[in-house]
Amino acid sequence: xxxxxxxxxxxxxxxxxxxxxxxxxxxxxxxxxxxxxxxxxxxxxxxxxxxxxxxxxxxxxxxxxxxxxxxxxxxxxxxxxxxxxxxxxxxxxxxxxxxxxxxxxxxxxxxxxxxxxxxxxxxxxxxxxxxxxxxxxxxxxxxxxxxxxxxxxxxxxxxxxxxxxxxxxxxxxxxxxxxxxxxxxxxxxxxxxxxxxxxxxxxxxxxxxxxxxxxxxxxxxxxxxxxxxxxxxxxxxxxxxxxxxxxxxxxxxxxxxxxxxxxxxxxxxxxxxxxxxxxxxxxxxxxxxxxxxxxxxxxxxxxxxxxxxxxxxxxxxxxxxxxxxxxxxxxxxxxxxxxxxxxxxxxxxxxxxxxxxxxxxxxxxxxxxxxxxxxxxxxxxxxxxxxxxxxxxxxxxxxxxxxxxxxxxxxxxxxxxxxxxxxxxxxxxxxxxxxxxxxxxxxxxxxxxxxxxxxxxxxxxxxxxxxxxxxxxxxxxxxxxxxxxxxxxxxxxxxxxxxxxxxxxxxxxxxxxxxxxxxxxxxxxxxxxxxxxxxxxxxxxxxxxxxxxxxxxxxxxxxxxxxxxxxxxxxxxxxxxxxxxxxxxxxxxxxxxxxxxxxxxxxxxxxxxxxxxxxxxxxxxxxxxxxxxxxxxxxxxxxxxxxxxxxxxxxxxxxxxxxxxxxxxxxxxxxxxxxxxxxxxxxxxxxxxxxxxxxxxxxxxxxxxxxxxxxxxxxxxxxxxxxxxxxxxxxxxxxxxxxxxxxx
Numbered sequence: 202x203x204x205x206x207x208x209x210x211x212x213x214x215x216x217x218x219x220x221x222x223x224x225x226x227x228x229x230x231x232x233x234x235x236x237x238x239x240x241x242x243x244x245x246x247x248x249x250x251x252x253x254x255x256x257x258x259x260x261x262x263x264x265x266x267x268x269x270x271x272x273x274x275x276x277x278x279x280x281x282x283x284x285x286x287x288x289x290x291x292x293x294x295x296x297x298x299x300x301x302x303x304x305x306x307x308x309x310x311x312x313x314x315x316x317x318x319x320x321x322x323x324x325x326x327x328x329x330x331x332x333x334x335x336x337x338x339x340x341x342x343x344x345x346x347x348x349x350x351x352x353x354x355x356x357x358x359x360x361x362x363x364x365x366x367x368x369x370x371x372x373x374x375x376x377x378x379x380x381x382x383x384x385x386x387x388x389x390x391x392x393x394x395x396x397x398x399x400x401x402x403x404x405x406x407x408x409x410x411x412x413x414x415x416x417x418x419x420x421x422x423x424x425x426x427x428x429x430x431x432x433x434x435x436x437x438x439x440x441x442x443x444x445x446x447x448x449x450x451x452x453x454x455x456x457x458x459x460x461x462x463x464x465x466x467x468x469x470x471x472x473x474x475x476x477x478x479x480x481x482x483x484x485x486x487x488x489x490x491x492x493x494x495x496x497x498x499x500x501x502x503x504x505x506x507x508x509x510x511x512x513x514x515x516x517x518x519x520x521x522x523x524x525x526x527x528x529x530x531x532x533x534x535x536x537x538x539x540x541x542x543x544x545x546x547x548x549x550x551x552x553x554x555x556x557x558x559x560x561x562x563x564x565x566x567x568x569x570x571x572x573x574x575x576x577x578x579x580x581x582x583x584x585x586x587x588x589x590x591x592x593x594x595x596x597x598x599x600x601x602x603x604x605x606x607x608x609x610x611x612x613x614x615x616x617x618x619x620x621x622x623x624x625x626x627x628x629x630x631x632x633x634x635x636x637x638x639x640x641x642x643x644x645x646x647x648x649x650x651x652x653x654x655x656x657x658x659x660x661x662x663x664x665x666x667x668x669x670x671x672x673x674x675x676x677x678x679x680x681x682x683x684x685x686x687x688x689x690x691x692x693x694x695x696x697x698x699x700x701x702x703x704x705x706x707x708x709x710x711x712x713x714x715x716x717x718x719x720x721x722x723x724x725x726x727x728x729x730x731x732x733x734x735x736x737x738x739x740x741x742x743x744x745x746x747x748x749x750x751x752x753x754x755x756x757x758x759x760x761x762x763x764x765x766x767x768x769x770x771x772x773x774x775x776x777x778x779x780x781x782x783x784x785x786x787x788x789x790x791x792x793x794x795x796x797x798x799x800x801x802x803x804x805x806x807x808x809x810x811x812x813x814x815x816x817x818x819x820x821x822x823x824x825x826x827x828x829x830x831x832x833x834x835x836x837x838x839x840x841x842x843x844x845x846x847x848x849x850x851x852x853x854x855x856x857x858x859x860x861x862x863x864x865x866x867x868x869x870x871x872x873x874x875x876x877x878x879x880x881x882x883x884x885x886x887x888x889x890x891x892x893x894x895x896x897x898x899x900x901x902x903x904x905x906x907x908x909x910x911x912x913x914x915x916x917x918x919x920x921x922x923x924x925x926x927x928x929x930x931x932x933x934x935x936x937x938x939x940x941x942x943x944x945x
Contacts, residue, residue, distance in 0.1 A: 204550040267297050269298040269304040280311065292309065359445070376421075406835065434449055435450075477647045480531070483502060486498075493618035497596070499542065507528060553583045561613050575592070601614075611645060644830065661728050671932075692711065692796060710791050711923070730747055734847055748833075807829050807842050811832060862899050877899060
């Protein structure tokens with residue numbers, strides 16, 4: 202969005218230097234301060250996020266440049282005069298335009314300011330749904346839930362100025378003939394009552410303890426009696442744990458049922474979606490609903506959902522087509538052991554045709570049965586297994602809710618009440634639908650993460666080498682264990698390159714980042730590294746050339762500014778740092794350690810680019826860390842690495858690894874390396890056994906069996922980062938034996 206510095210016919214305000222952006226999230230609607238001539242004199246981070254312009258571009262320009270349509274200046278001038286020429290707050294639906302040229306209808310509200318600048322206006326703009334006011338880190342599930350909440354919700358910043366309203370709160374303001382957005386609480390509620398409310402909100406900000414159902418009165422202009430309102434306040438914390446504001450949950454005093462429902466949603470909301478595991482999220486849904494909403498809850502998902510794929514549910518199915526497989530993913534009951542369940546978690550369940558279960562899955566609509574009909578001729582006749590359990594446990598009231606997210610039916614959740622509880626009501630149905638809607642979003646996030654992680658793991662494994670061998674020079678063992686954390690797999694890799702005269706090049710690297718991009722970059726770097734190692738250069742020279750190549754690759758891909766003349770043209774001899782500045786954008790980067798073992802001299806030369814140090818296990822069972830200078834990571838263009846050579850007796854084990862093996866959130870690198878030395882000490886009959894022992898000893902969590910490595914007997918853990926481990930037990934060769942070794 203571009204425009205003139207000022208409106209025609211009005212003096213242009215002097216251009217003001219924008220204050221630097223402060224750290225922290227941009228919370229609230231787009232907001233700005235506009236002077237009496239319509240010139241922007243204050244611009245917020247939220248406005249920058251909404252319109253695409255920074256403060257340095259907008260401060261000093263006419264606000265008319267933000268308006269879509271003809272006669273923007275005249276329209277702005279009329280608004281700044283105020284309704285009837287009076288400086289009173291006003292609100293209007295306005296077509297605005299953003300920097301990228303798009304236009305949208307937003308609700309614009311303006312509040313006149315007082316004090317030193319009595320001609321200025323505080324102006325806010327937000328979309329009717331209210332979601333645009335939330336930054337991405339808060340939007341997703343939380344903003345959607347708050348926007349659709351059955352009670353009026355407003356958010357106040359740490360200065361107790363209202364910065365956000367959901368649709369219900371906006372309707373309340375219309376009915377109560379008041380305006381809260383952009384105003385301090387003491388301006389909305391002047392006098393003693395406002396000061397008391399402000400004190401309560403400050404107490405919530407300071408202590409974090411919520412204030413529940415605080416009553417206050419409001420006199421609507423033109424009415425003779427006060428209205429009694431009830432408000433609850435709870436603190437909103439940012440990702441760093443610091444308070445960013447207070448949420449006000451308000452309703453008329455006669456709306457107690459709605460308050461109870463919202464409190465129920467608040468209670469269960471924090472218990473769902475704590476992980477990105479589909480089955481764990483499904484179980485959290487069931488656990489959160491019992492006994493708060495129902496006595497017995499099941500969660501059944503399409504088999505494809507558990508695999509991360511899109512389910513074939515919610516679509517009309519041909520009569521002769523095969524029904525999709527539905528799997529029980531979650532189960533909870535007020536009775537220990539859930540005796541009401543016909544199927545257990547992990548089992549494929551039976552969905553009777555023409556039953557409310559099949560209709561909910563096919564059409565994506567809830568089924569509400571406050572009094573279950575089990576008379577002859579109903580669907581129960583076709584499902585004797587469920588019928589017996591219904592009669593045995595007195596199930597009398599049921600709600601079936603399809604779990605829908607982004608237009609897809611992922612499965613369904615069945616809420617049931619037993620003989621000792623009242624039947625479901627229509628209000629319960631609304632609450633269950635809200636509850637299931639939130640849970641479905643968490644399930645879909647977990648499903649998408651499962652799919653993306655599976656793709657990244659598959660790519661990573663396909664790009665890693667297979668059937669590595671050290672020939673006559675070394676006995677090899679290796680492990681690769683992908684991470685289980687939210688960020689997904691990383692870019693760890695390992696390789697063995699056969700060199701002339703029976704020598705071996707051993708390499709382990711770790712690409713910065715996670716996910717498919719990191720795995721793809723890993724494949725590139727592994728290929729480049731293998732090509733450079735095949736030139737049979739010293740380790741420090743190989744790393745220097747890899748460093749230069751990565752810088753050039755980054756420049757070609759637009760990830761950095763590339764190497765300068767000295768960095769790109771200097772011969773990488775391992776000495777002297779190139780004089781180049783750090784690129785302004787993200788760059789390709791990795792850490793790497795490269796070793797060359799000579800079986801004739803039994804000497805191993807190491808060079809490291811910011812990687813954890815190698816460890817050598819000697820034949821007598823003693824393990825030691827190799828003191829190699831770590832050097833800068835690959836991708837910085839320094840091309841300065843120092844080698845170190847170690848003489849190894851025959852039968853020594855060289856251990857190269859990535860930091861995921863030794864570093865955790867609670868222990869630094871030195872502690873982990875010390876544990877690795879202990880795990881290696883003593884040795885093992887074979888390097889395969891030694892590799893299995895090392896990963897088991899280093900794992901801080903519960904391990905499960907998997908088929909990694911040649912023996913298919915390694916274990917995988919709930920790891921915070923990828924793990925790559927390469928072990929090589931050295932052998933000694935005569936010069937004649939080494940010369941006879943083929944290069945594979």
